[in-house]
Amino acid sequence: MSQRSLQQWLTHIESFHPEEIELGLERINLVAEKLDVKQQQAKVIIVGGTNGKGSVVAALEALARINHLAVACYTSPHLIRFNERIRIDGDDVSDEQLVTAFEKIELVRQSLNVALTFFEFTTLAALWIVKFQYPQTALLVLEVGLGGRLDAVNLVSSNVSVITTVAKDHTAWLGSTLFEIATEKAGIIKHNCQALIGDQPTFDLVRQVCHIKESQYQQLQLVSTPNEQEQLQIDNSQFNPFQLLAQNVMLAKQAFELLFADKNSSLSDFLPKIKIQGRFQRISNGITTLVDVAHNPQAVTRLLSQLNLSRQSGELPAGRIFAICGMMADKAIAEVLQVLDPFIHQWIFCDLNLPRAISSKDLYALYVKHHMQERANRAQSVAEAYQMVLTQADKNDLVLVFGSFITVADMIKYFSKVE
Template sequence: MNRNLADWLDYIERQHPRSIEMGLDRVREVAQRLGLKQPAKRTIIVGGTNGKGSTVAFIEAIARAGGWKVGAYTSPHLLRYNERVRIDGEEVGDAALTEAFEAVEAARGDVPLTYFEFGTLAALWLFQRSALDLAVLEVGLGGRLDAVNIVDADVAVITTVDIDHVDWLGPDRESIGAEKAGIARAWKPLVLGEIDPPSSVLRRAYAIGASAIRAGSDYFHDPVDATHWRWREVGFEMELPNPQLAAPAQQANAAAAVAALRALDARLPLSAFAAGIAGAQLPGRLQRFEFDGVEIRVDVGHNPQAARELAAWLRAHPVPGRTLAVFAALADKDVAPVVEAFDGLVDGWHLAGIDDAGARNQDAGALAAKLAPTGAGAGARHATVARALLAALAQAQADDRVLVFGSFHTAAAALDALRSGE
């Protein structure tokens, strides 16, 4: 049977009884059958609670500006699956993805693979055949038992550690950090993108002899002026342009990307760092649109740490008018701490349902019930994000702002609506 990409995606979603099944044995077995080794001459794995996708984008852009052929694997996608796999700056086409899925299917036999595991093996198969100088792999969930962790990376990055996915990773930063630190490798660099990482991360690094490179201790980033910032380590510094990507955390993400590439190969030309940071783009990260004088910002933020970053950005970039929020979240998220970060910053809430996430779907009524203790609980309710966005725009006036956030599903629905002209 000849399957197109949509057929394959539907098929692989049904090949494991659970959407998430942590563990590496199944993936390793199929990888061996596929003959997978290292996906590129050099590999960087990026984990963390927030900032993974942005850090991957910075690493990819800098390395490509330095003349390297780069493969990048990220998840989840926003508008199409092809976003997850990029080779030399281009999304992999449908034909290549279906060929890779066919190879994984032929190799796996009766080994059940989750959707993410299937896709990870397909990406690694494509990378290995592409003669890459660098592969950059984003961890899907956690780290220690995530499918990308079958690869022994030359450099590992942990951007931040905060509360998210507690059912799988644990209830606090220490337990979550221990899971994320599983991507570190003995005697290899481990870049830590936050100034105060959990002690569990540091213990893991010290126990295996990984070379911890810590923000605020081993490298530093400081603003210079309105358009530039400085990255520095002992005996070296460089001035760099501000990232195009908005939000205060993007400078920290860019700094971690610089540290990772410096640890991997300090011979990259300095011009590559400036060009890569200035050119890196990623949809759904405070992405800006405008409609009849109303600024629209769309962000994938979906946990308390991301909400705090968004709130800090709102405070630093006020608008003359009101700020209206469109919020939709998955059913397994603790939403009250997320919206509480916006206390005093949002003038009106529009709550929306998510209906394309399977068992994690949540309608606006259920979301409102969870938010009852907060001011957002009394917000207007809408069946879909698209309808909520339309209602917010109808309410907004020139010089107002509409912020859309809460999950990748939320951002994707908003981007689809904005681009289709709904």
């Protein structure tokens, strides 16, 4: 097999399967068994749900790090570099490690003559790297890519499963009702696996799903509400570039305590160690610019709440809000715009270089169909949109960049070049 670079491998993997997403475990299970990656030596936490998964994973990683436990995390999608998806003790894996894993997996895949999606292939890479290159790993944290029941990470038996929230998203794959979506997400709750649920509405939904399986029903726990002191500590967490949601912090804390009851889980120790990009992140010291990967109605509702609280407290300027928005075409776009529109002075809709993305032209048309045309504009890129904002905004204003991981990544890349 000829030596390929990481980028060549990623291009190669994308060509394996005609669909970006195909739920089901049959194909990947065949390869995983031959690779011997289904059984991991580490304790495993699987994190699923509609929103907040990345924050929970980052908090779990921080908890392991302050306790000097070897920890591996698998998340998706990435923002800047593919390597971000697999982290070992807080560091991204190298190109060489990924290439080695890809070579092993491809030999097995070819021998079995099966097609794998991009996500399935990269999930196998994460599992192989952790098991065979880092056998000392004490905690493996796996973020669900889509749904849960049929997601590739669900190959692995977990000690604890976390479901953050259930809201409408990915309805083409998960179902059109909250009960259907909850059914898919509850698939990560297995026999002898403790399950933590993020909020009461989600708990009620998952409880309905699991009621017919008494062993699962008995394992459900609603995350404990932080007491007043804990809530204050989370809200006043000045050492993070984003605002932590108490729910996600407590999910991570309690999941960790279920597995490592004798270890330190003090908020004051692990909150400063959390590293995550793209969540209510301030990236400019000139005109205040925030980026957030929120891309569904529940996420933007929470984003708006954080935004209003921060403006009321004086942490963010209270002037006009300029919104730069690029989204995937399969999202609940009209609902997302409806949530934020009353608070936005000017919209700039931008194109994203991805087949799944909705064009700025169609975004603009969807907006003006329900709102005022003079409050919206279009741009061919995130960078162009930001330049348009700079001609109008001043230091009392706020620029909000959101709608997709790609939108946020493009904005971060733009600032890395100009600053």
